[in-house]
Amino acid sequence: MTARTVLQPADITRALTRISHEILESNREWLDTVVLGIPTRGVVLAQRIGATMVSAADLPIAVGSLDVTMYRDDLARNPTRAPGRTAVPAGGIDGKLVILVDDVLYSGRTIRAALDALSAIGRPRYVRLATLVDRGHRELPIRPDFVGKNLPTTEGERINVRLLEIDGVEEVTIES
Amino acid sequence: MKHLLSTKDLDRDTAVGILDVAEDMADVATREMKKLPTLRGKTVINLFFEDSTRTRTSFEVAAKRLSADLINFTAKGSSVSKGEGLKDTAQTLAAMGADAVVVRHSASGAAQVLAESKWIDASILNAGDGTHEHPTQALLDAFTMRKRLHGEASRGRDLAGLRVTIVGDILHSRVARSNVWLLNTLGASVNLVAPATLLPSNTTGWPVTIGYDLDESIDADPDVVMMLRIQAERMHAAFFPNPREYSRQWGLDDERLSRLRPDTMVMHPGPMVRGLEISAGAADSSRSTVLEQVANGVSVRMAVLYLLLAGAAES
Numbered sequence: 001m002t003a004r005t006v007l008q009p010a011d012i013t014r015a016l017t018r019i020s021h022e023i024l025e026s027n028r029e030w031l032d033t034v035v036l037g038i039p040t041r042g043v044v045l046a047q048r049i050g051a052t053m054v055s056a057a058d059l060p061i062a063v064g065s066l067d068v069t070m071y072r073d074d075l076a077r078n079p080t081r082a083p084g085r086t087a088v089p090a091g092g093i094d095g096k097l098v099i100l101v102d103d104v105l106y107s108g109r110t111i112r113a114a115l116d117a118l119s120a121i122g123r124p125r126y127v128r129l130a131t132l133v134d135r136g137h138r139e140l141p142i143r144p145d146f147v148g149k150n151l152p153t154t155e156g157e158r159i160n161v162r163l164l165e166i167d168g169v170e171e172v173t174i175e176s
Numbered sequence: 177m178k179h180l181l182s183t184k185d186l187d188r189d190t191a192v193g194i195l196d197v198a199e200d201m202a203d204v205a206t207r208e209m210k211k212l213p214t215l216r217g218k219t220v221i222n223l224f225f226e227d228s229t230r231t232r233t234s235f236e237v238a239a240k241r242l243s244a245d246l247i248n249f250t251a252k253g254s255s256v257s258k259g260e261g262l263k264d265t266a267q268t269l270a271a272m273g274a275d276a277v278v279v280r281h282s283a284s285g286a287a288q289v290l291a292e293s294k295w296i297d298a299s300i301l302n303a304g305d306g307t308h309e310h311p312t313q314a315l316l317d318a319f320t321m322r323k324r325l326h327g328e329a330s331r332g333r334d335l336a337g338l339r340v341t342i343v344g345d346i347l348h349s350r351v352a353r354s355n356v357w358l359l360n361t362l363g364a365s366v367n368l369v370a371p372a373t374l375l376p377s378n379t380t381g382w383p384v385t386i387g388y389d390l391d392e393s394i395d396a397d398p399d400v401v402m403m404l405r406i407q408a409e410r411m412h413a414a415f416f417p418n419p420r421e422y423s424r425q426w427g428l429d430d431e432r433l434s435r436l437r438p439d440t441m442v443m444h445p446g447p448m449v450r451g452l453e454i455s456a457g458a459a460d461s462s463r464s465t466v467l468e469q470v471a472n473g474v475s476v477r478m479a480v481l482y483l484l485l486a487g488a489a490e491s
Binding site for chain 2: 067070071075076077078079080081082083085086116120121
């Protein structure tokens, strides 16, 4: 097992700042925006993206979290997992622009589950997907709208996203 | 976790884990769309050999909110009333492909017999066995206490330091037994109050203090007073002279209620007999958690069904 650092703290910050501005630029209809992170690390990324957006634009922007555990299609294949938190901002998501945020986009199954979870909460005008790392190997017809870094990987490799708030360090490494 | 038979064999982390998942389930109950697809394709059977409305209905709502198929099998008017034994009933349910059986039976240990038998491979949830245990009731009671104590900040916490007084028919109460073990595991201290005739003759090894005088216990300023129902169907001997005397000595009346702190919780597992063990004033006061207990029962049972049924089968 060797781990190689592919993103340093400054790279992560730069990627998230760029994503935040891309989201704002794409919001041509000037819609209320809800940034929903997928636990665990997606929630932290969503908070950072939301904060950057708030400081850059005078627009109602709310941040929350969306747990997808109950909607996964692989529950019966794994040991029982403890669900994470869903916290939808008070105004809900109906008619708004929802940005889903995850740390690593891989098979696309988490996002499939997230779309189901969203439909149980409300009906957004648009749903867009932001991810810090896209490592490829999609198993479903899902693609991200905002990507921090495209990392070509093999299926045997592991991507570790570590964030200051959760892990005490800030880096993205690739393990093979 | 494959079965839930008692609270005695739950450790602290497992118990807190169940309550935490129940918090997530409670969040689902607050939104417009209350259904989760999690247990789609799973079959849950309510196997009730004793009368029950709220527990059976609560499990039914919980299973349906998780998209499981639920079948009610009650002893009255079934093959059981024609003389079928537990073994044949269990094998019949197994042949129908049950993934979980929620069982209530008048015999202590019935759930364990089902779980340990080779008759059926399903997860067994004890919904009350004789005078032994009723684990989901204790879990929902603990959930209710934790929610009142810590509110939104409940996750991950136990009930350390909480002082709980349980009053009434301890002898026949599976609710009391399940609560004694679970509350102790979660760090609360338990005081049992009852007429001597309604206490088990042997409570060696129970982590409780025992009293006979409700007024003394109330003056000791408990955080929770849990009233138990006088179970008319189990009153086969002269446990107390008459209901009025019981009510006067061990009932929570308005006068006793007024001596409790405003934030003392008054709990009752239901069904209540108003005027006997609890006055209408106590049942309807802001201290009463009775309706919260019912609502939380659904969340806790959803959590248990999720934890038993969603993951890969343990080998």
